[in-house]
Amino acid sequence: MSLDFSNYELLWPTALFVSEGERILRSTGSWQDRAKWLLTEALAGTTGAADFEDLPNHTAPAADPWATTATGWGIKRAVMDQHEWFTDLINRASELGHAVAPRPYWPQRHGKGPAHDGSTTRGTRRDFARLIGEFADSGYLVEVFGEECVDDDSELPDASEVIDRRLGIPDLWPLAPETWDEDTYYGLIEVFHDLVSRPRMRRHHPYGGCGWHHSEFHNGPARVLYRWKVNQMLHEGGIEYELAAEGEDLGRLVAVTDDARSQLVHRALTDSPPDINAGVRHAIALFRGRDTSPESKRSAIFNLARILEERRDLIKERLHTKDEGALFQIANSFDLRHRNARQQGEYDEVFLDWIFWWYLATVELTDRLIAARALSAGP
Secondary structure, three states, X not given: OOOOOOOOEEOOOHHHHHHHHHHHHHOOOOHHHHHHHHHHHHEOOOHHHHHHHHXXXXXXXXXXXXXXXXXXXXXXXXXXXXXXXXHHHHHOHHHOEEOOOOOOOHHHHOOOOOOOOOOOOHHHHHHHHHHHHHHHHOOOOHHHHOOOEOOEOOOOOOHHHHHHHHHOOOOOOXXXXXXXXXXXXXXXXXXXXXXXXXXXXXXXXXXXXXXXXXXXXXXXXHHHHHHHHHHHHHHHOOOOEEEOOOOOOOOOEEEOOOHHHHHHHHHHHHHOOHHHHHHHHHHHHHHHEOOOOHHHHHHHHHHHHHHHHHOHHHHXXXXXXXXXXXXXXXXXXXXXXXXXXXXXXXXOOHHHHHHHHHHHHHHHHHHHHHHHHHHHHOO
16 A cells, blocks of 8 residues: 655654654554654644554554455455554655745735844844744753653752853753843853753653653754754854764854865764874864864864874875975965964965865875775785
């Protein structure tokens, strides 16, 4: 039976939805509760969860695996059950579209929308506060902030103190975006990246109107989802920072680069051999941080130049002598490494960007040359 999933829209990255769905399919026990919670969270609206609940649960002990809606014996069931439906949905998740913001309404189309205050960060602070409210409502802060229950009178952690211990700024909870300066705002973005944790289970506690209780926390999928949502928000607000998804500066705001350089960073972080990986990660973190300076960029270049120096024989072997000499003359003749009076220091900071990307690409090139040499050498 081929199902029509065209009415379902994802609120999550596709890969995260698939990985959490596959984990549920591997689980035992009350997998249906986990599945319903995932569908409630990851799909727009309630259609997906409602369709799932309408299906029979043939994994229940009393179910007859040969039951059928047709007449006669020996005909396998014609109705798909919950497990088959959910498996098909996860396997075909790449076909699902992502929910998008609605087209502008009449006031926005005619210039009568909310007034803009002229600040790119101020325009997103309320959006960020709403986003954190959504994470809190879904139980993503329960592991660190606790959760009230009518049957438990234990004292909950002070959320402001939890944030203060990390950020060094008191009285930030409940969130009040109108009071934040830029550094506080960006600091909160990074802090909540480290605080969120996804509850993979929830149960309803009806007594006294208590509500939902959350459990089985895991910060990995929560941080993936958090970065995805926050980076979308920053991009839509015209802010040229994003939360790093890998590297020494994981979960910290870094400068946005084009796709080609982002792919270069990814390859450098994931493919560098163990003997240089720490140096590469540190150089990238120094260069792309939100608070980067010309001095930190010089330090980043120095780290990469040191790696290339260690591989100088390989570079001599594979490049022409003049090319190899030019590569190191840049670092030695300009105000980058040895810092003496003969070096040239009066140049635009753009030069530092150029030399960093050149050196990082060269490090990645030597990684590939070393890997090819090892492969050709054989076992």
